[in-house]
Amino acid sequence: MSIDDAATGPKLRVLLIGGAPRDVDGIRAALADSSSTSFEFEWMPGLAGAGDLPGAKESDVLLIDVSGYSDGIPSLLASARSRFPRIPIVVLGDRDDEELALEVIHGGARGYVLKSELSPRVLVTSLAAAVEMHRATLQLDQSRERERHLVTHDQLTGLANRVLFKDRLSQAVAAARRGHHKLAVLFVDLDGFKAVNDELGHDFGDSLLKGIACEIAACTRECDTAARFSSDEFVVILTLLRDEFGAAKVSDKILESVRRPSLFGSHPSRMTASIGVAIFPGDGVEGDDVLHKAELAMEHAKQAGGDRVGFYTGEMNTALVRRRSLEAQLRVALEEEQFELHYQPQMDVRTARIMGAEGLLRWRHPESGLLSPAEFLPLAEETGLIVPIGEWVLREGCRQNAVWQRMGHGGLRVSVNVASQQFHQPGFAATVRGAVEEAGIHPGGLGLEITESSLLEDLDTTMATIQTLKDLGVHFSIDDFGTGYSSLAYLKRLPVDVLKIDQSFVQAIASSPTDATITATIVKLAQGLGLATVAEGVETPDQLLLLASYGCNRMQGYLIGKPVPPKTFVEWLVDPPFRWMKAESSD
16 A cells, blocks of 8 residues: 655655554554655565565665564564665564664664654654665765775776786685686787877777777676786686686687777777687696796797787796896897997999998897897897887998098998888987988988888888988888889889899899899889899809899899908908909919
């Protein structure tokens, strides 16, 4: 039954449970007499069917009549709280007993009202106080829950953060140890995210991270945990695994979901990821150890090219320790000037004189001796150290050329290789200008060698940079021409001076008609575009003669001379060490 009250104040929905019919009428009358609050009133004789009453769980307050109960009041209240967990309870009793009142409060009720003192004022204020107290408690609980969520969850993606992940991992390992089952940790790192974030902006990057976080979470079960570990790194705990195949299946799903093209704003995104997997207890018996092994496996997958899943193996730890040690040593080498340039001569066959040199980087390692670029440049490129190392090469090449020019070898051009990361650095043209001016050489004495794939990145900016340096007087060569994605449309627009024919064509020129045809075509193409050609890797007189017959008159290779220190190279400027000439003169 309900009360249609004329009061204009707030409305409360009251559900009375228990009590005799005459008591129900008295309570209804007391509520109806309220001048401050209007009520909707429902009555159920017992708790058993109260949950099925329409709208019962939307009540604002539960009024329970415990008259006649003796020892069963705590269990009655517990049952009521179980059925109506979010509704405050006020108990109505017939015993003026302080211990009973406290027992009721300890049982979860918000108040105890004696029937003998029942009046509109007492009943209404007791019900209103219970409702307000309950609302304040809920608000406090919600506030505390929000605070806990802020402390334990990543604010951008909503995933668990590092703190919560570590706690979940500790619990998961303990449970796996007790249950004698396996778990896996997946370490997910997005490939190339920094470049995307820098190019398209942080808003786009944030949207991308949120989308990928949703994809990763969708690949896991409720018993698993997905977390954002750092900027573009995510970690996943897979529990209750039978074997490694379950981890492989989830990893492949994550990899595929990250690859899936998605659109944020007007920018389509196509990302890849590197995923490392480690298994408890095979790869580690403590949570931190398993996590560390998963990170090692991820770094190994990234070094292998990314966009793949790698499972931890014992050899990875040794390889990574060596890699990190090498990276630290590279930084020391840069600070302590352990690098040096060796110079390989470039000869003009028409004059049989050295007309230039290519400066090639070497590392004078304090323990391992002289190291070739193949042993450390890939790591330098991966870590970004290639930029400061490349700047050192640039300045050293200019400095050494200035020394030779002061010795009377004017007109000599020293060329140095420029990595893609270095070339596309903001202010690269200013760096080159500074190196030339610092050395005091004419800009024409410097040549920059860049691969065609690097030149075709952001073509408009590339052309502007090259033109700025061309106006200064610097020469440009396209290195390893013919091995990349050669495009005549781009080639005719690029203001370069030289095409360097890759040694892979030169080495087979005397035995492979195909390579001979490609080489001859490159020479004719360069002539048609007004460009010079330099053949790399010339090792035999037959190669030299064939190249010369095609019209390629500039060459470098072991037939001309190996890369040597500056002291030896300057001696060659006076007395070139061309082997075939020495052989002919001795016959």
